[in-house]
Amino acid sequence: MTEERPGPRGRGPALQRRARASHSIEAVLAGAVEILDESGAQGLTTRALAARLGGGPASIYWYVSGRDELLDLAADSVLGGVLVAVAGVGEDGAGDPIADLRTIAVAMFDAIVDRPWLGAYAMRDTGRQVHSLQLYEKMGEQVMRLGLTPTQCFHATSAIVGFVIGTAADMGQQLPAAVASGSVTRAEYLGGAVAEWRRLDPAEYPFIHHIVDEFAVHDDRDQFRAGLDLLLDGLRLSAQR
């Protein structure tokens, strides 16, 4: 589909001066990921990306159909890294399928926690996101080893993927104006929420008061893993029946 083009990779950038900028789909996505990491989805504008690549805002449209595809492909390129990281998991088919499933899910989650913008665009459109499709496939292969029906396999795999990206997206967007302005840290923001919760009427909000101390000191990764284990326990149970 895409032909080889002499991009900025492979040889020193100072070999020849050029009046016109020259990109590649890899360079475009790498630049997009850089901007996303620095300033989130809101910061990824056509003009900001073009400026980083050293060209005009219209040049990007040669590589992607628009901003939406750009975000999808940028997210998927990051998931390619996750795929590499878990390449060996479950390949021999010897270990516990559920443990392997857990390893892959945790790797995905960690990637999204590191990059809060990723949650909203990961695994959105398998038609254009190859790595997303391959991660879905890989998790599904572990589920297949449990000897369930195709319908059960489909439901279980979709549930795990939904839980991973849902939880991660939720945690990633928990900081509203904090990220943008940078005026308040995550700890300060959570502290503010905790203070508000403590001020609620205990008769009306018994549960909130029951867990607020835990919430105040909680770690997102622990919280995710605890939920994932509930889901996997349920899956193991249905595999035993």
Add this chain to the structure above:
Amino acid sequence: MTEERPGPRGRGPALQRRARASHSIEAVLAGAVEILDESGAQGLTTRALAARLGGGPASIYWYVSGRDELLDLAADSVLGGVLVAVAGVGEDGAGDPIADLRTIAVAMFDAIVDRPWLGAYAMRDTGRQVHSLQLYEKMGEQVMRLGLTPTQCFHATSAIVGFVIGTAADMGQQLPAAVASGSVTRAEYLGGAVAEWRRLDPAEYPFIHHIVDEFAVHDDRDQFRAGLDLLLDGLRLSAQR
């Protein structure tokens, strides 16, 4: 916090002619929800909302701080309806806590499936979304009845909420250009994905081929409930230990 204002509610709108438009926070949110239902989050612009309310684009800023808060409050106003619908669930404390939990979760999910835009803004900021907080509280109260530790309660409730809105958001955004253009129906879009999946190499994508027939005929609500039951099975198990 907000004082009573004579809005368009309560009496006929033709009682007195007025040169200036007159809103209320309720009217603003109702208008926002209408637009969101018709054309999604992308369609909710300041100008479109102002036009529907019959005023200038700046008038909205008297009621909300900006577009972000508008979306949060519009989403939360819909969740208020869910809260009313499940008002009686679990109140007597007699039924099975997990069955009650399930009822609430399904009600939430159904509301988001009916309104795909809702997934991205539900339960985002409990500081400004009262109904989201109250739904979280209500689900948590059912979990509390299982006799777990506060930490376990926190983890379980968060997991269920994360699964509900994560899965719902995922399903809500599955139609990229279809919603916007209206040129393709959901069935056609899914059919296209199915055809693509069938064309994949079976040696490389055994799982996809294993489930594609199920995917082709699947129902989102069934899929959600199956996943939710896995999670609830796991929770029941941890309550028995």
Add this chain to the structure above:
DNA sequence: ACCTGAACACCGTTCAAGT
């Protein structure tokens, strides 16, 4: 084949001014 520059239509937000 790939990039440029300028333009178009549109958007969120602000603000002085009105009532």
Add this chain to the structure above:
DNA sequence: ACCTGAACACCGTTCAAGT
């Protein structure tokens, strides 16, 4: 207290033109 109108700064996308 609440709304208006116009303006500002910015954005995604297009397109004729260049190389």
